[in-house]
Structures are given as C-alpha cells and as structure tokens.
Amino acid sequence: AQSVTQLGSHVSVSEGALVLLRCNYSSSVPPYLFWYVQYPNQGLQLLLKYTSAATLVKGINGFEAEFKKSETSFHLTKPSAHMSDAAEYFCAVSGTDKLIFGTGTRLQVFP
Amino acid sequence: DAGVTQSPTHLIKTRGQQVTLRCSPKSGHDTVSWYQQALGQGPQFIFQYYEEEERQRGNFPDRFSGHQFPNYSSELNVNALLLGDSALYLCASSFWTGDSQETQYFGPGTRLLVL
Numbered sequence: 001a002q003s004v005t006q007l008g009s010h011v012s013v014s015e016g017a018l019v020l021l022r023c024n025y026s027s028s029v030p031p032y033l034f035w036y037v038q039y040p041n042q043g044l045q046l047l048l049k050y051t052s053a054a055t056l057v058k059g060i061n062g063f064e065a066e067f068k069k070s071e072t073s074f075h076l077t078k079p080s081a082h083m084s085d086a087a088e089y090f091c092a093v094s095g096t097d098k099l100i101f102g103t104g105t106r107l108q109v110f111p
Numbered sequence: 112d113a114g115v116t117q118s119p120t121h122l123i124k125t126r127g128q129q130v131t132l133r134c135s136p137k138s139g140h141d142t143v144s145w146y147q148q149a150l151g152q153g154p155q156f157i158f159q160y161y162e163e164e165e166r167q168r169g170n171f172p173d174r175f176s177g178h179q180f181p182n183y184s185s186e187l188n189v190n191a192l193l194l195g196d197s198a199l200y201l202c203a204s205s206f207w208t209g210d211s212q213e214t215q216y217f218g219p220g221t222r223l224l225v226l
Contacts, residue, residue, distance in 0.1 A: 032212040043115075043201055044154070044217040051212040090153050097167055098144065099203075099215060101153030 006102035023091030115218035136204030
C-alpha cells in the first residue's frame with residue numbers, strides 16, 4: 001500500500017527565511033508525488049509534481065522539491081518565505097488513479 | 112477557462128437527512144473524483160467517476176453514492192447523515208489517460224455541517 005508521512009504538523013518561519021516542509025513516502029512501485037497548497041477556506045492548488053522525469057522539480061510561487069529515492073523523501077523548499085506563503089501544505093502520492101494525502105503541515109510566516 | 116466549480120459552498124443539515132453536492136469539471140476533463148476532508152486532516156478519497164461509471168471507491172460506506180452525467184459533471188449523495196459526516200467535500204477533475212501521473216485539479220469545496 002502507498003502512503004505519505006508529513007513530519008511536523010506546524011512549521012513557523014520568519015519572512016525571508018528558508019522554508020522546509022518534510023514528506024516521506026512509502027510505495028512498492030515508482031511513485032508519482034505531488035505537493036498541494038490550501039489557503040484558508042479554499043480548495044487545493046497544485047504546487048508541483050514528480051513524475052520521474054527529473055529529481056528536482058520546480059513549482060509555482062518559487063517552491064521546489066527534490067525526489068530522493070534512497071531516503072524515500074520528497075521535501076518541499078523555498079529559499080525565502082513570504083507572508084503570502086502562510087497556508088496548509090499537503091504531500092500526496094498517486095495510487096491507482098486516486099491521491100493519498102498526508103495529514104498536512106501548517107506554515108506560519110512571521111514578519 | 113473555468114476551473115472546477117462546486118455547489119453549494121456551504122450547507123447545514125440535521126442527522127438522518129440526505130444531501131446532494133454538485134461538481135462541474137474543468138473544461139476538457141472527463142474524470143471526477145470526490146474527497147472528504149475532515150477538520151485538521153488531509154483529504155480522503157471517496158470515489159472516482161469516468162464514463163458515467165464508478166471506477167474506484169475508497170473506504171466509505173454505501174451511504175455515500177454518486178453519479179456522473181454525460182456532460183461529465185457529477186453529484187455526490189450522502190444518505191442518513193451522521194454528525195461525523197461534517198467536513199469539507201472536495202471535487203477534483205482530470206483527463207483520463209490510464210496513467211496515475213495525471214494531475215487532479217480541485218474545486219473550492221462544499222463545507223457540510225451536520226447538526
């Protein structure tokens with residue numbers, strides 16, 4: 001069975017600081033991995049996805065993630081946090097046409 | 112180009128009642144998936160519709176049923192509502208290629224409160 005684990009339900013950073021949101025996956029087949037962002041009272045917006053074309057994936061809003069098979073990880077990073085990045089972030093793995101989500105990480109950005 | 116739309120945005124029901132939620136997929140998409148997101152949790156897969164048939168189902172009871180229409184729009188029906196059904200219900204659309212890497216695009220959701 002496929003699954004993802006997001007380490008840290010809450011992450012707080014200062015504006016301009018590095019953002020690092022952790023995601024580890026479990027999959028018996030090469031995985032397709034996704035990061036989605038959810039702003040308050042809204043649906044999910046795709047940030048980026050990994051489909052085995054390249055291990056470093058660049059997404060929208062300056063975010064990127066690196067697929068590391070040896071560590072079964074797909075951590076999300078952004079070099080410099082902005083106040084508008086405050087939201088809930090979900091890592092997901094695609095399993096037979098459905099998405100399996102982690103429990104989410106709430107990112108707070110302080111001025 | 113309109114994205115995924117859902118209606119209504121909010122809904123209040125009482126225990127035992129029935130509810131119908133609606134979803135229109137993104138233009139060009141033919142597959143609709145439904146997810147339930149309880150407060151503080153990640154979305155959980157309910158089921159997926161393609162060619163007006165339920166292709167796959169998550170671990171949800173038969174009280175949850177759905178339908179897909181010829182124009183690819185979809186409905187989610189929940190019967191005999193329980194307090195635990197209170198959640199944000201998300202619809203996602205995609206274009207079926209037979210490959211699990213297809214991106215699913217989400218609507219804004221319908222927030223259901225069961226009293």
